[in-house]
Amino acid sequence: MHEAGQPLSIETVDLGPLGPDDVLVKIGAASICHTDLEVLEGELRYPMPMVLGHEAAGTIAEVGGNVADLVPGDPVALHWNPHCGHCYYCDHGQPILCEPYTQNRAIGRHFDGEYRHSLKGKPLHMLMYLGGFAEYVIVPRQSAVKMPAGMPLDRACLLGCGVMTGFGAAAHVAPVQFGETAAVIGCGAIGLSAVQGARMKGAGQVVAIDLDDAKLEIAAAMGATATVNASREDAMARIKELSDGRGADAVYECAGSEKAFQDSVRMCRAGGQVVWLGKVNVDRDVAFKWGTLMGERKIVRSSYGGARPAEDFPALARAYLDGSLKLDEMITGRIPLDDINAGFDLLRAGKAIRTVVTFD
Numbered sequence: 001m002h003e004a005g006q007p008l009s010i011e012t013v014d015l016g017p018l019g020p021d022d023v024l025v026k027i028g029a030a031s032i033c034h035t036d037l038e039v040l041e042g043e044l045r046y047p048m049p050m051v052l053g054h055e056a057a058g059t060i061a062e063v064g065g066n067v068a069d070l071v072p073g074d075p076v077a078l079h080w081n082p083h084c085g086h087c088y089y090c091d092h093g094q095p096i097l098c099e100p101y102t103q104n105r106a107i108g109r110h111f112d113g114e115y116r117h118s119l120k121g122k123p124l125h126m127l128m129y130l131g132g133f134a135e136y137v138i139v140p141r142q143s144a145v146k147m148p149a150g151m152p153l154d155r156a157c158l159l160g161c162g163v164m165t166g167f168g169a170a171a172h173v174a175p176v177q178f179g180e181t182a183a184v185i186g187c188g189a190i191g192l193s194a195v196q197g198a199r200m201k202g203a204g205q206v207v208a209i210d211l212d213d214a215k216l217e218i219a220a221a222m223g224a225t226a227t228v229n230a231s232r233e234d235a236m237a238r239i240k241e242l243s244d245g246r247g248a249d250a251v252y253e254c255a256g257s258e259k260a261f262q263d264s265v266r267m268c269r270a271g272g273q274v275v276w277l278g279k280v281n282v283d284r285d286v287a288f289k290w291g292t293l294m295g296e297r298k299i300v301r302s303s304y305g306g307a308r309p310a311e312d313f314p315a316l317a318r319a320y321l322d323g324s325l326k327l328d329e330m331i332t333g334r335i336p337l338d339d340i341n342a343g344f345d346l347l348r349a350g351k352a353i354r355t356v357v358t359f360d
Ligand SMILES: NC(=O)c1ccc[n+]([C@@H]2O[C@H](COP(=O)([O-])OP(=O)(O)OC[C@H]3O[C@@H](n4cnc5c(N)ncnc54)[C@H](O)[C@@H]3O)[C@@H](O)[C@H]2O)c1
Pocket: 033, 034, 035, 038, 161, 162, 165, 185, 186, 187, 188, 189, 190, 191, 209, 210, 211, 212, 215, 230, 254, 255, 256, 257, 259, 260, 276, 277, 278, 279, 280, 302, 303, 304, 305, 350, 352, 353
């Protein structure tokens, strides 16, 4: 990507050198997340030129001198929150806020201050330490999580952002309790994963809300006990009806719209939990009726759903392999890298859940 609003171009770049704590990964599959689109459209403003893509899986091609626990050929899913382990935030158990990570996330400079990728001799930025829309990437060793045998790479890549984020909201950030009512606003990959996380945590009811019937059908297949098309039906009234007038115990906002943020707090019962996962333009104001924020509601904005990738990714992969986590239904298309701009068009038009770019 050279400029916001312009199509991506496919170019040959230079890689290396491989640092002692790095791995070189041959990408097998990388899916397109809404966040990639936000960068492409200039809503998130990052330095250029940049390689997009942050949901990716592949095989280890080469390891740095200090890497003893991965070998060439190992299948890995990549995550986008490598962290230093010893800054103020890491010490406080908040790796997503790690200082060197947040300073470099939008740049892709590694922890030693150096770039690993370049274009015509100039630094090439890699979205979220990753840049997965490429045949090869160099990432810190900690970004690569070994996958269990039999996990297909085009499913493994989904774990990297959307699945982890939605699932983690319901499993880690605001875990729904056995028998409680969860509401999920927006049923893209993030919301469908929140639906599944809530179901796995034992929610008694999972109410999925979207504007698109096709997405709601998939949500029902993934464990939603009720679906609401908010373009036709009053979602607030339906939630109240399903919860003796109280509102949902936990609400997961996965739509990324002002209306969805406002609805999320209004749908939540007094004393309940709200997790915001979506985003709007970073410079935009979002207004709330103050009363909707009151009543002991716990409201949290989360990036990455409290991810603990080293534990969560293998567990999610095993859940896929034993049939309890559904991923196949999220893949609405597979395309070669040459068609990447068409893949973005599908997401822009609301016609894709996840389009996966597959590599030979
Ligand atoms: N927090 C994070 O770490 C993180 C990670 C990835 C994506 N995101 C954000 O999460 C959001 C969802 O991502 P996605 O990839 O699933 O996107 P997506 O576009 O595939 O899905 C969003 C869904 O929300 C629905 N929707 C839109 N407005 C709605 C409304 N008012 N009420 C009900 N449904 C509505 C759309 O129909 C769509 O199905 C985006 O804002 C994205 O930027 C956050």
